[in-house]
Amino acid sequence: MDERHEHGQENQPHEWPQLEAMREHLGNLPFPQGIDEAIRQGMSRAKQRRRRRKLVRLCAYSACTLLIVIVLSVRFSPAVAAFVKEIPVLGSIVELIQYDKGLQLALENDFMQKVSLYEDIDGIKVTIDGVVADESRVMIFYTLTNMDGRKGAVYLDEAKIVNSGDIQYGLSYGNSGFDEVWELKQGSIDMNLQEGTQLPNHLELEMKLSPYDKSVKQGDAVYHFNIPIDKEKFEGMYETIAINKTVTVEGQHITFGEMTVYPTRIGIEVEYDAANTKKLFYFDDIRLVDEKGEAFGTIMNGVSASQIDENRTILYFQSNYFLKPKELYLRARSIRALDKSKLEVRVDLDEMKLLSRPDSLLSLESTSKRELWNERGLIFNLRNDEMRSYNLFKNSYTDATGQTFESNRSESSNEYYQYFIEKVEQQSxxxxxxxxYPARIYGDVNIQIR
Incomplete structure (x- = not known):
């Protein structure tokens, strides 16, 4: 039986300023022994992810290890404990405090729109807890509840906006794990809006949950929600600043154009000179620093960039909109980059060996087969100098005849990367x-914005 229940927004405002008390309280607590290892293990487990062509950028979500360690080791003050008790999405809130200063500031400034819509399909309830929205981004927070504990591992297979119309957008979302035994899962859907896009008063969201094990009788479940958006809450809340400065790093020219500051994030247009000899992938440590030395880095658990064309992109940073800094600097030290002549990796599927590769860091280890998914996995080893998960290859690839194929799935850990190809006729x-790729160029980027 399918049941759908909708609840209107409550009129009583939440006391979001109390979030500051919670942050200060957590900040003053000593971290328990072994937390570094717990975080590393949690991040390693969280790096399994799915990739889809429709997404602007799919970012893996961190596991809940840090949340669990903090919650189990903290004795909340009465004020903080009372505040925590009010929040149905504690996990999501704590993650935002830890990893996105901009969203934290938005919550502290009463920017959350409570929704409380839920739908129960065959024992799995999906609740839309709330949204944080502005003219650039919509964050939708949801909770999955295994009502009777009988359902096995499920994941968010697809999310889309049904009434998108002329809305130009991309969605990103991740899955925190595929545990066979589970009670509650929390996550978010990041809606990335193109400049000038007008949001409707309601978003019709469709979410498809699928069993991880395709052999089980439990089928896909499709949930529908009509989410109200209070546009008056954020209308006109943005600021544009022209940077228009070019820097040179190891002979590679980079121009920073216009910066737009929204409550949920900051977007900076970046153009790479077409004459550069290297393909520039991503900045390792680019950040915005104010006069007090407080740094706001790039988005870590959401859409980190939007590609405009081959040489132009928009980088997204955590927002300092509510701080109104008097001085602001853009700083970076290293960029992941590779010679343009080394961007292609050729794989002999018959002999299972690499015919070309950028350097000795990359090797082909083995293959795997997934009969239920009708696909074959190529398992690469990437000897990395840090704990980082890479989207190593683009989704599309070609065979010896020049025919193009699509790979919509990949999985990665600290060193291993598995790239899935369909089991169809393709010529090796x-x-x-x-x-x-973990190859870098180095330079001191320090641009004064204001």
């Missing part, structure tokens, strides 16, 4: 194109 060797 195939050619994969590198999308990111």
């Amino acid at each position: 060797p195939i050619t994969l194109t590198i999308e990111d």
Whole structure:
């Protein structure tokens, strides 16, 4: 039986300023022994992810290890404990406090729109807890509840806006794990809006949950929600600043154009000179720093960039909109980059060996087969100098005849990267194109914005 229940927004405002008390309280607590290892293990487990063509950028979500360690080791003050008790999405809120200063500031400034819509399909309830929205981004927070504990591992297979119309957008979302036994899962859907897009008063969201094990009788479940958006809450809340400065790093020219500051994030237009000899992937440590030395880095658990064309992109940063800094600097030290002549990796599927690769860091280890998914996995080893998960290859690849194929799934850990290809007729060797790689150029980027 399918049941759908909708609840209107409550009129009583939440006391979001209390979030500051919670942050200060957590900040003053000593971290328990072993937390570094717990975080590393949690991040490693969280790096399994799915990729889809429709997404602007799919970012893996961190596991809940940090939340669990903090919650189990903290004795909340009475004020903080009372505040925590009011929040149905504690996990999401704590993650935002830890990883996105901009969203934290938005919550502290009463920017959350409470929704409280839920739908129960065959024992799995999906609740839309709330949204944080402005003219650039919509964050939708949801909770999955295993009502009777009988359902096995499920994941968010697809999310889309049904009434998108002329809305130009991309969605990103991740899954925190595929545990067979579970009670509650929390996550978010990040809606990335193109400049000038007008949001409707309601978003019709469709979410499809699927069983991870395709052999089980439990089928896909599709949930529908009509989410109200209070546009008056954020209308006109943005600021544009012209940077228009070019820097040179190891002979590679980079121009920073216009910066737009929204409550949920900051977007900076970046253009790479077409004459550059290297393909520039991503900045390792780019950040905005104010006069007090407080840094706001790039988005970590959401859409980190939007590609405009081959040489232009928009980088997204955590927002300082509510701080109104008097001085602001853009700083970076290293950029992941690779010679343009080394971007293709050719794989001999018959002999299972690499015919070309950028350097000795990359090797082909083995293959795997997933009969239920009708796909074959190529398992690469990437000897990395840090704990980082890479979208190593682009989704599309070609075979020896030049025919193009699509890979919509990949999985990665600290060193291993698995790239899935469909088990269809394709002539060996195939050619994969590198999308990111742990090779770097270094320079001191320090631009005064205001």
